[in-house]
Amino acid sequence: MNKEVEERRTPCRAVITGYGSFAPEKKLTNEELAKMVDTSDEWITTRTGIKARHITSDNESTAFLATEAAKKALAEAKLDASEVELIIVATITPEMVFPSTASFVQRSLQAKKAWVFDLAAACSGFVYGLSIVQQFIESGRIKNALVIGAETLSKITNWKDRTSCILFGDGAGAVVIESKEDGRRGIIYSNMYSDGDCWEALNCQAHGSRHPSNRPLEDPKKIYMEIKGREVYQQAVRRIVEAVTECLEKCNLTMDDISMVISHQMNARIIESASKRLKIPEEKVFLNIAEYGNTSAASVPIAFNECARSGRIKHGDIIIFVAFGAGLTWGANVIEF
Numbered sequence: 512m513n514k515e516v517e518e519r520r521t522p523c524r525a526v527i528t529g530y531g532s533f534a535p536e537k538k539l540t541n542e543e544l545a546k547m548v549d550t551s552d553e554w555i556t557t558r559t560g561i562k563a564r565h566i567t568s569d570n571e572s573t574a575f576l577a578t579e580a581a582k583k584a585l586a587e588a589k590l591d592a593s594e595v596e597l598i599i600v601a602t603i604t605p606e607m608v609f610p611s612t613a614s615f616v617q618r619s620l621q622a623k624k625a626w627v628f629d630l631a632a633a634c635s636g637f638v639y640g641l642s643i644v645q646q647f648i649e650s651g652r653i654k655n656a657l658v659i660g661a662e663t664l665s666k667i668t669n670w671k672d673r674t675s676c677i678l679f680g681d682g683a684g685a686v687v688i689e690s691k692e693d694g695r696r697g698i699i700y701s702n703m704y705s706d707g708d709c710w711e712a713l714n715c716q717a718h719g720s721r722h723p724s725n726r727p728l729e730d731p732k733k734i735y736m737e738i739k740g741r742e743v744y745q746q747a748v749r750r751i752v753e754a755v756t757e758c759l760e761k762c763n764l765t766m767d768d769i770s771m772v773i774s775h776q777m778n779a780r781i782i783e784s785a786s787k788r789l790k791i792p793e794e795k796v797f798l799n800i801a802e803y804g805n806t807s808a809a810s811v812p813i814a815f816n817e818c819a820r821s822g823r824i825k826h827g828d829i830i831i832f833v834a835f836g837a838g839l840t841w842g843a844n845v846i847e848f
């Protein structure tokens with residue numbers, strides 16, 4: 512491990528002790544989408560790798576999805592909700608403008624001891640959340656935390672815009688992180704980056720102070736998210752490569768030491784292209800985008816949960832989480848599982 516990284520570490524390790532995910536029952540397939548907009552299963556599959564996405568019903572909200580995922584993670588960790596000290600919900604589709612989605616999760620779980628907040632770093636939110644918790648645990652400030660990525664992107668999707676509506680889905684993933692002093696397991700290293708100059712590449716403008724609710728929108732479409740797909744594509748490949756390369760360098764690791772790279776699932780072609788540049792063998796790249804589409808902050812924890820539960824990774828493996836999204840934001844975590 513790089514000296515600078517080693518020197519900063521305390522005996523407290525931020526170890527993932529529980530994980531879980533939840534997706535709404537309703538699924539929307541490419542064939543069904545092709546009846547709504549001018550597209551086809553063939554176009555969506557070849558350009559993105561997506562075959563279907565889960566969509567919430569009218570009465571399913573972000574906090575509901577987050578709570579269901581959190582319950583599974585707490586059960587796996589055998590940690591009672593009353594013991595949780597911090598809850599972070601990474602989301603760009605919050606329950607309300609305020610209070611935070613995390614407040615509703617705290618209430619549903621009756622996690623009375625926790626302090627809670629939402630984290631708005633779009634698709635990088637979960638990776639940012641782990642990085643923040645790592646700092647609080649390594650400094651000894653907290654003993655445990657729940658980090659949840661939860662999204663109901665279908666609620667801000669323009670279902671008439673074929674360039675964006677094919678991409679997104681709903682879901683939630685959660686992890687319990689606990690402080691352990693007895694070994695090497697845990698988050699080894701995290702990086703986080705952003706570039707506000709490129710905010711226009713991905714955005715949803717309504718309901719903020721720039722377009723307040725008490726004034727009519729000059730463009731009604733601004734209640735939906737907008738993306739500049741091509742620009743995002745190029746930036747995503749570049750930033751994923753940079754974040755993973757920096758992780759390997761700082762931790763004195765090579766790709767041979769890594770068992771699995773779990774990327775934000777934004778487009779199978781973006782992940783494949785970045786993996787090729789990083790020379791990651793196919794079997795070390797986890798993909799579940801076909802079933803979920805892009806679920807933003809929920810994407811990495813949903814993928815991690817499936818990867819761990821299917822036995823594709825085992826304790827002692829070194830894995831990398833990497834994400835990229837609106838802001839722009841990007842970042843990665845190196846974890847000994």
Ligand SMILES: CC(C)(COP(=O)(O)OP(=O)(O)OC[C@H]1O[C@@H](n2cnc3c(N)ncnc32)[C@H](O)[C@@H]1OP(=O)(O)O)[C@@H](O)C(=O)NCCC(=O)NCCS
Nearest residue numbers: 549550554558673674677738740741743744777778835836
């Ligand atoms: C959106 C994305 C799949 C588009 O793929 P692409 O290969 O870049 O396609 P383009 O946007 O250049 O469009 C190519 C053509 O397909 C058409 N097209 C766009 N969406 C289509 C759809 N759903 N079905 C059929 N045709 C479509 C375009 O109109 C264009 O037609 P034209 O050549 O006649 O103008 C891809 O750019 C992408 O995944 N970008 C990143 C996604 C993203 O932003 N994720 C969120 C952030 S993490």
